[in-house]
Amino acid sequence: MAQAERKLKELKAAQLKHEVGARRELVVTLNSRSEPRLISYGDDFLVAKLPPGTRVIYPPPPLEPLPDPDVAIRYALLHPENADPLFAQLSPNMRVTIAIDDISLPLPPMQRPDLRERMLNIVLQMLADYGVDDVHLIIATSLHRRMTEDEVRRMVGERVFKAYWPDRLYNFDAENRAELTMLGKTDHGEEVWLSKRAAESDLLIYLNINLVPMDGGHKSVAVGLAPYRSLRHHHNPATLRDSHSYMDPTRSGLHRSADRMGRIVNRNVNVFTIETAINNRMYGGLLDFLHKNEDRFSDWDRARLGTFKWTLRNVSDGLRREMLRRYAAPYGMTGVWAGETEAVHDKALARVFQQYAVPVKGQSDILIVGVPYICPYNVNSIMNPVLVQCTGLGYLFNMYRNKPLVRAGGTLIICHPLRDEFHPEHHPSYIEFFHRCLAETNDSVELERNFEAEFARNPTYVHMYRYGHAYHGVHPFYMWYWGEPGRQHLGRIIAAGCEDPEVAARMGWEAADTLDQAIAMATSELGRSASVTYLHLPPLVIADVE
Amino acid sequence: MSVQKNRFRAAAFYDLDGTLVDVNLLHVTAYMLANVAEWKGRLANVAALALRLPRIYAAERHDRRLLNVTIFGIFRGISRDRLFLLGEEYCERVLMQHFYAQAVDLMAGNREAGLEPILVTGSPDFVVAALARRIGVETFAANRLAYSRNLASGRLREPIIAGEEKARWCEEYAARRGLRLSDCWGYADSYYDLPFLTALGHPVAVNPDRRLLATARDRQWPIIRFAKTRAPAPAWPYNGES
Numbered sequence: 001m002a003q004a005e006r007k008l009k010e011l012k013a014a015q016l017k018h019e020v021g022a023r024r025e026l027v028v029t030l031n032s033r034s035e036p037r038l039i040s041y042g043d044d045f046l047v048a049k050l051p052p053g054t055r056v057i058y059p060p061p062p063l064e065p066l067p068d069p070d071v072a073i074r075y076a077l078l079h080p081e082n083a084d085p086l087f088a089q090l091s092p093n094m095r096v097t098i099a100i101d102d103i104s105l106p107l108p109p110m111q112r113p114d115l116r117e118r119m120l121n122i123v124l125q126m127l128a129d130y131g132v133d134d135v136h137l138i139i140a141t142s143l144h145r146r147m148t149e150d151e152v153r154r155m156v157g158e159r160v161f162k163a164y165w166p167d168r169l170y171n172f173d174a175e176n177r178a179e180l181t182m183l184g185k186t187d188h189g190e191e192v193w194l195s196k197r198a199a200e201s202d203l204l205i206y207l208n209i210n211l212v213p214m215d216g217g218h219k220s221v222a223v224g225l226a227p228y229r230s231l232r233h234h235h236n237p238a239t240l241r242d243s244h245s246y247m248d249p250t251r252s253g254l255h256r257s258a259d260r261m262g263r264i265v266n267r268n269v270n271v272f273t274i275e276t277a278i279n280n281r282m283y284g285g286l287l288d289f290l291h292k293n294e295d296r297f298s299d300w301d302r303a304r305l306g307t308f309k310w311t312l313r314n315v316s317d318g319l320r321r322e323m324l325r326r327y328a329a330p331y332g333m334t335g336v337w338a339g340e341t342e343a344v345h346d347k348a349l350a351r352v353f354q355q356y357a358v359p360v361k362g363q364s365d366i367l368i369v370g371v372p373y374i375c376p377y378n379v380n381s382i383m384n385p386v387l388v389q390c391t392g393l394g395y396l397f398n399m400y401r402n403k404p405l406v407r408a409g410g411t412l413i414i415c416h417p418l419r420d421e422f423h424p425e426h427h428p429s430y431i432e433f434f435h436r437c438l439a440e441t442n443d444s445v446e447l448e449r450n451f452e453a454e455f456a457r458n459p460t461y462v463h464m465y466r467y468g469h470a471y472h473g474v475h476p477f478y479m480w481y482w483g484e485p486g487r488q489h490l491g492r493i494i495a496a497g498c499e500d501p502e503v504a505a506r507m508g509w510e511a512a513d514t515l516d517q518a519i520a521m522a523t524s525e526l527g528r529s530a531s532v533t534y535l536h537l538p539p540l541v542i543a544d545v546e
Numbered sequence: 547m548s549v550q551k552n553r554f555r556a557a558a559f560y561d562l563d564g565t566l567v568d569v570n571l572l573h574v575t576a577y578m579l580a581n582v583a584e585w586k587g588r589l590a591n592v593a594a595l596a597l598r599l600p601r602i603y604a605a606e607r608h609d610r611r612l613l614n615v616t617i618f619g620i621f622r623g624i625s626r627d628r629l630f631l632l633g634e635e636y637c638e639r640v641l642m643q644h645f646y647a648q649a650v651d652l653m654a655g656n657r658e659a660g661l662e663p664i665l666v667t668g669s670p671d672f673v674v675a676a677l678a679r680r681i682g683v684e685t686f687a688a689n690r691l692a693y694s695r696n697l698a699s700g701r702l703r704e705p706i707i708a709g710e711e712k713a714r715w716c717e718e719y720a721a722r723r724g725l726r727l728s729d730c731w732g733y734a735d736s737y738y739d740l741p742f743l744t745a746l747g748h749p750v751a752v753n754p755d756r757r758l759l760a761t762a763r764d765r766q767w768p769i770i771r772f773a774k775t776r777a778p779a780p781a782w783p784y785n786g787e788s
Binding site: 422425428431432454457458459460462463464467468470 | 648651652654655656659748750762763766767768770772773
């Protein structure tokens, strides 16, 4: 077994606690001499001087990756959790389906070879060795857009692509009613629908990448291979309001529902889960300064930052977007586990928290977050205002365990230009949602009651989802609901650096031209006593708020 | 204007050529002329069409209305009965085979969603009537030839369904039926259909030409592309009389 893997396995709970405790230095309080901070701002970065006393939470440094991921994957398949080794479950003439996470993670997309390619090469070789040839590979897109041919090729690698695309490697289609089957209902009345091919397989293998603790577990199969009729049971305002937070599965209504449904799946289907954890090395090489505390920048870091900023400022919008899209992250795999879904997920979760968790004392009045150019739903696309809302209010607000970083009734400042820009082929229903539905109300319950079913069944959106590369018609509603816990908790939301105040107003936010102005607006009620926290991204961090 | 009761909550207006079927007006015309008479007449008709091609091309480049006028002039002297008979034949042998399978699904879905299907096309009524009957569409707007003593005069009757006239027809229809255009959907493939699409609350560019594609992207309209697979006859949900 790889040395790093062995070392991590040997870490006892007490040591882990100590390790996390040592991360208190990742919470920095600024003074008047502190350097300006880098803040994600769409396709750009702000370099802003934050008020003295501001608490900045930095992500932990990347965990050491396993030196040989292929060996670690093979080891996991041979030593699974609560299950027989994969080879022992194989026999000729059996029907096997392999489901794979889609392009929505990791973010940014990882350098090649993608972990999914590594896992597929090993698993497919093992299947071939045991005479299994009825194998289908389904990309578990659920209601996400279909991945393009090039995206699939990049993800699974040339060898697998040539052998399986398009007949035996394809995107899941949640609107192909003939290819869906209902497995049962949970004790909460939730209908569990699943891909028929997966449900009728002798073995369903799920290949996962855990970017954040929200991913993986029962959410992989029970959501990734399920249609609207299943997803509506947990992707709704009531369930999401009961999630505190999405990054803490033990306190998430969303995860409780997905777990109930997943258990029904596992009772009916032989599921073999493979989960991987990756470190948070989002930016490497010339961009590794993005991970650093700005007070510790060297001259070389400042020179790189200046050049980076100059480049982003002086190229056209299209070129800037293209440059960022083409960037691939040098993530490293920090762990891999295989076997029974829940046992595997517990192990993966522990490793993911080990990477991201930072202890933080107490909440603050104001939380500042910067929304970057990318989120799970705009890979190779445009970050539209609904997605900014989902990223800022949904994901970044939820980067906590125990309590939110900002107090109830506090203010969230979201840094993003917030332009009225959409990708008409990827997000067609978002456009109507934003311009028609949000013009009437931004109350999630009303939106759900008045519009959701119409959008979910809209034939044009269904067509664009099935045959084009559009997100499902109902997807903007889910993105809006995603912000529901944040909306319920916060008193004010201010878009800093907002270029189009009408966009902010439509979402019920206030707009400020600059971050300074936004902070002044937020502190206007509380005066100088207001406490401010800035969640430093990239990469990702999860605050364990005491 | 009296408002008629409607069992649908709104309408879906479809252009035909290039949108629902992968043939165009020139194809219909060529088929008609090649089948309208005995061999000698057929050759003469096709030759006449060939001679008109430069004019047709010029009209196509500039004005869809002019294109219709230029093409329909070729039918001069053909009897009304013969045209409608050929329309049926063309529909059965050609048009139904060229109907996009995915368009069938879309129309069925829209109907289920409470949208009345309506064809709004520059194609001749003797073809569109036959098609509408086969696909269960009760209402259509198509170009109509003027006849004298049962023979086509070669002129079109007003309104000529092209460009802005398509939009006007939809507005009048919606008013008659008490529908709000903002609730209606429109599907078209050509930049010349821009006035038609902009008149409706939900414009959709289908297999758009280069200029319509640019406009649709600019205006953030949905863009859909039907695959070249044709609708197999059994898949058609409204086969037969409506």
